[in-house]
Amino acid sequence: MNSPTNPLFESYFTKVYGERWPALRKEIIAPPRQVLRKNKFVTYEEASTLAPCSFLENCYWKPDGYKLEKDSIGLYPFYVMDPASVLVARALEVQTDDRILDMCAAPGGKSLVLAESQPAHLISNEMSEGRRERLMRVFHEYIPREQRDFINVKGLDGNQYGLRMPNEFDRVLADVPCSGERHLFENQSELSLWTEKRTKNLAVRQYSLLSSAWLACKPGGRIVYSTCSISPMENDDVIQKLVKKRKPEILRWPVADALDFIERTEFGYQILPDRSGFGPMYFAVMQKL
Numbered sequence: 436m437n438s439p440t441n442p443l444f445e446s447y448f449t450k451v452y453g454e455r456w457p458a459l460r461k462e463i464i465a466p467p468r469q470v471l472r473k474n475k476f477v478t479y480e481e482a483s484t485l486a487p488c489s490f491l492e493n494c495y496w497k498p499d500g501y502k503l504e505k506d507s508i509g510l511y512p513f514y515v516m517d518p519a520s521v522l523v524a525r526a527l528e529v530q531t532d533d534r535i536l537d538m539c540a541a542p543g544g545k546s547l548v549l550a551e552s553q554p555a556h557l558i559s560n561e562m563s564e565g566r567r568e569r570l571m572r573v574f575h576e577y578i579p580r581e582q583r584d585f586i587n588v589k590g591l592d593g594n595q596y597g598l599r600m601p602n603e604f605d606r607v608l609a610d611v612p613c614s615g616e617r618h619l620f621e622n623q624s625e626l627s628l629w630t631e632k633r634t635k636n637l638a639v640r641q642y643s644l645l646s647s648a649w650l651a652c653k654p655g656g657r658i659v660y661s662t663c664s665i666s667p668m669e670n671d672d673v674i675q676k677l678v679k680k681r682k683p684e685i686l687r688w689p690v691a692d693a694l695d696f697i698e699r700t701e702f703g704y705q706i707l708p709d710r711s712g713f714g715p716m717y718f719a720v721m722q723k724l
Contacts (some may be wrong), residue, residue: 444619444629451667455709462708463665463715464620470494471513472521472544475551476578477506490694491521511576516544519706519716522697523610523661524548526688526720531555533605538593538648541566543573545610550578550586554606560589560596594643597650605656609648611641613662613669617715638668642676649681652723658683661718665707670717674702683721 449456471485473493485495495513503511524545529535529552540546540559550557559574561567567590574583591599593609614634619626641662648658662669677683691697691704696711698704703719 441626441629443631444626447631448616448665451665459665459707459709462712463617465708467517467617467708467713469497469515469713470518470521471497471501472516472548474510474512474514474547474577476582477508477510477512488518491518494518494521505576508579509576510579514544514547514573514577517713517716519663519711519714520544521548522691522706523659523716523718524608526691526718527606527608527657527659529554529606534603536560536596536600536604536607536648536651538596538607538609538644539611540588541570543570545608546570546586547573547577549606549608550574553582553585555585557586558589558604559586560591560593562590562592564590594647597647601650602653604651605653607648607652607656607658608661609645609658610661611644613637613641613664614666615663616665617663634664634666634668638673641669641673645673645677646681649677649683649723654723656723657686658721658723659718660703660721661716663714663716665705665715665717670705671700671702671719674719674721677721678702682724684724686720686722688720 452459470488470491488494488496497515503513505511525548529549531553533554535549535554535557537546537549537559541561546559559570561570567588571588574586614637619629645660652658660674664670685702697706703717706714706716708714
């Protein structure tokens with residue numbers, strides 16, 4: 436059976452990726468490789484039968500058909516994630532005395548990574564009520580009650596943080612809503628509605644959220660912006676606008692620079708499944724001067 440398509444979509448990404456597009460498209464449609472990331476809040480099960488992920492500490496490649504089981508106190512010992520998402524969360528380099536904002540936190544995997552550093556305070560924000568309920572369920576299924584005191588789940592529009600809490604956070608993760616082309620291929624009706632104008636409109640929203648993250652971050656603080664989109668309009672173009680208006684310091688991240696499947700862009704990094712087997716993911720690391 437042929438994979439879903441949209442002539443406008445195909446034309447745009449052929450223009451962006453050229454001869455690479457057919458191979459990239461094929462891998463985006465294919466199921467991504469995932470890892471089982473150890474839950475540091477519990478005594479986890481013996482992992483000797485699992486294959487370690489060589490570039491991610493405390494992560495193992497998820498075998499086909501693997502089913503998660505809760506431990507004796509009702510917590511899961513592993514969280515299933517795309518390896519690219521683990522890298523994005525770790526790029527924030529959280530310290531134990533940090534105040535952290537995860538601006539668009541659901542479904543919760545990246546927030547769990549941040550929480551495991553046990554910062555001074557973590558706000559996991561999710562505007563959607565349904566997704567926020569899922570986020571809270573993740574915290575309850577992975578973190579013991581007595582160790583959740585530093586986590587605060589909120590439901591604001593991310594744009595409010597820059598206005599209400601300026602210069603408040605040491606670290607801000609802006610993993611913003613995006614086109615999510617992998618998910619588009621799974622939904623023919625959504626793919627059929629794709630236009631270049633839609634991704635441009637999303638980029639406006641993304642820049643607004645990034646600007647809010649910038650305002651909410653303390654001077655000297657660190658911001659990571661990320662999407663699971665392969666569109667430059669939602670990635671480097673958004674960062675370029677912030678560079679022009681706010682003058683952040685764009686940071687190179689040595690961990691990413693050392694991995695050959697991660698591609699450098701003008702302002703950040705891109706993980707594409709035709710080179711990695713997982714993703715896609717874009718992220719940029721910035722410091723507020």
